[in-house]
Amino acid sequence: MAKRIDVSGLSAFYGTHKAIDDISMTVEPRSVTAFIGPSGCGKSTFLRTLNRMHEVTPGGRVEGKVMLDDENLYGTNVDPVAVRRTVGMVFQRPNPFPTMSIFDNVAAGLRLNGSFKKAALAEIVERSLKGANLWNEVKDRLNKPGSGLSGGQQQRLCIARAIAVEPEVLLMDEPCSALDPISTLAIEDLIGELKERFTIVIVTHNMQQAARVSDRTAFFNLAAVGQPGKLIELDDTERIFSNPSVQATEDYISGRFG
Amino acid sequence: MSHALQDQRPAPARKSPAPAGLTRGGLPRWAPAGIAVLSIALGCGIGLVADLHSKIQWGLIASLLFIGITYAASAVVENRRQAKDRVTTSLVWVCFVLAVIPLLSLIWTTVSRGMKVLDGDFISHSMNGVTSFEEGGGVYHALLGTIEQIALATLIAAPIGLLTAVYLVEYGRGSLAKAVTFFVDVMTGIPSIVAGLFILTTWNLALGFGPSGFAGSMALSILMMPVVVRSTEEMLKLVPNELREAALALGVPKWRMILKVVLPTAIGGIATGLMLAVARIAGETAPIMLLVFGTQLINNNPFEGAQSSLPLYIWEQYKVGSDASYDRAWAAALVLIAFVMILNLVARGIARWKAPKTGR
Numbered sequence: 001m002a003k004r005i006d007v008s009g010l011s012a013f014y015g016t017h018k019a020i021d022d023i024s025m026t027v028e029p030r031s032v033t034a035f036i037g038p039s040g041c042g043k044s045t046f047l048r049t050l051n052r053m054h055e056v057t058p059g060g061r062v063e064g065k066v067m068l069d070d071e072n073l074y075g076t077n078v079d080p081v082a083v084r085r086t087v088g089m090v091f092q093r094p095n096p097f098p099t100m101s102i103f104d105n106v107a108a109g110l111r112l113n114g115s116f117k118k119a120a121l122a123e124i125v126e127r128s129l130k131g132a133n134l135w136n137e138v139k140d141r142l143n144k145p146g147s148g149l150s151g152g153q154q155q156r157l158c159i160a161r162a163i164a165v166e167p168e169v170l171l172m173d174e175p176c177s178a179l180d181p182i183s184t185l186a187i188e189d190l191i192g193e194l195k196e197r198f199t200i201v202i203v204t205h206n207m208q209q210a211a212r213v214s215d216r217t218a219f220f221n222l223a224a225v226g227q228p229g230k231l232i233e234l235d236d237t238e239r240i241f242s243n244p245s246v247q248a249t250e251d252y253i254s255g256r257f258g
Numbered sequence: 259m260s261h262a263l264q265d266q267r268p269a270p271a272r273k274s275p276a277p278a279g280l281t282r283g284g285l286p287r288w289a290p291a292g293i294a295v296l297s298i299a300l301g302c303g304i305g306l307v308a309d310l311h312s313k314i315q316w317g318l319i320a321s322l323l324f325i326g327i328t329y330a331a332s333a334v335v336e337n338r339r340q341a342k343d344r345v346t347t348s349l350v351w352v353c354f355v356l357a358v359i360p361l362l363s364l365i366w367t368t369v370s371r372g373m374k375v376l377d378g379d380f381i382s383h384s385m386n387g388v389t390s391f392e393e394g395g396g397v398y399h400a401l402l403g404t405i406e407q408i409a410l411a412t413l414i415a416a417p418i419g420l421l422t423a424v425y426l427v428e429y430g431r432g433s434l435a436k437a438v439t440f441f442v443d444v445m446t447g448i449p450s451i452v453a454g455l456f457i458l459t460t461w462n463l464a465l466g467f468g469p470s471g472f473a474g475s476m477a478l479s480i481l482m483m484p485v486v487v488r489s490t491e492e493m494l495k496l497v498p499n500e501l502r503e504a505a506l507a508l509g510v511p512k513w514r515m516i517l518k519v520v521l522p523t524a525i526g527g528i529a530t531g532l533m534l535a536v537a538r539i540a541g542e543t544a545p546i547m548l549l550v551f552g553t554q555l556i557n558n559n560p561f562e563g564a565q566s567s568l569p570l571y572i573w574e575q576y577k578v579g580s581d582a583s584y585d586r587a588w589a590a591a592l593v594l595i596a597f598v599m600i601l602n603l604v605a606r607g608i609a610r611w612k613a614p615k616t617g618r
Contacts, residue, residue, distance in 0.1 A: 051507065053503065056503065056506055058431065081509050081510070081511050084506060084507055084508065085508070088508070088509075091500060091503065091507075093500060095500040095503075097504070098501075099523055099525075108505070108518075108519075109510070112508065112510040112515070113508075113509060113510060113514075158504070161504075161508065162508070165508055165509060
């Protein structure tokens, strides 16, 4: 469980437009790494290259290497479907499947990947919902549609759905930006628990959140609008927020940006 | 005591000491209905006095009066802006009524004339041994033919149309998708007689098959396919991209994502579109006339020999021109309308049953 990600010389394109340029970094296993930076600097794009979701976008293209322990995600004969089973993802807006019940939503990843015995499935669903701190709230209405839950509950349902397939790495793309402070707190607590088992990468616009939940923080920036985004620095979160080594980082986190 | 009560009573809105700029006179709530009644009465009165024969003229006069009186009354009592607002509203109402009148009169005519001979016997008997001028006989062979031909046409067109739409939305990029879209659009405009002639030249003349329900079904499926593709395509485009990404991010292969997430989410709309396409072909006469030929007898087998169908039956009966055959034609028209309506209700039922659930 929980693998190290080693990125070297990674660039991503939308058609001919270069979105991120030559990024190299290491993400430690069983830790939370936060990506911060202004809008459009390519943090979400970079996140999506880590489980080959970038190429789902029409025109999406990637150059460079992403090593998951000792396997290159962009090597020849690598199956993107297998990659996504190993590297799960939670999106900005909660997106439970509207045709499925709460139970089916959590079971979706397993069920859509092949048949499963019912008893085993029920056990996995319960474990995943407990893992996402949602079990007590929904255990009496597992057959109700998932879209009937509140926004915060839906997002935890999506996290339960993502961890039900037992990935090694969990990518979170601004998982709290559509949620209220209480739900945000619940998700942040959950991230703290999940990092015992998974490698977690989280994109956030909320610097307090990055400071609260992450062990390491990466700051991305872009030279100008239309220019590709770059990794400015990656360091321990404490160091980034107290004594960053690059001036741009300090300007950004202290609000003196631009 | 009475003083106290009076003080507590809220003052009428118009007399309340609000700033002068916010109050205005208003027409009572029943004003539009009242003006409508008044203008209809005036329209009838003018029609009678001026001795206009056409009731259409009466109606047009009443409509114009309705709009004119509304504007005048509102402009006097209220203000110009409000008057324009009311005129727009009454225009919408007049157009609505104008659109509904032909529809209602069509249903009324069909029901009142069709009920004359429509009974159990009419549904369960064919025209076998009944000459055109006699009373009696029925529509069973035509209803059977319609159901079989439509079922076959749907079996051909629905899978092809559905898969084409899935290709266009989920896979199609570049020139092939553009070409498919273009030809689907062109196919939408194919007249039904052309589709019939196409099957006639290929299936019947070139390959030498005789008339059959199946030949008609092939022509009907040509007419049905573009409608299915178009409606399904629109429905699939409505499925949020986030759901596709959510499924893909779980490590689900694309074909399973489409089958288990995209199609179920859109199934309600797809079913409705399919039923609209069925309704469109249920009334087709020309290709049936060319390819199915028509018969007075019951033919259960759509793959062999001439069959009948409801639109063709209506046309045949009307062509005969006797009182008995006119009655049969209207009754068959009623059966056809009821058949399409039942299909529509079934489709709506499926759509509601399968629609994404939102309840708590």
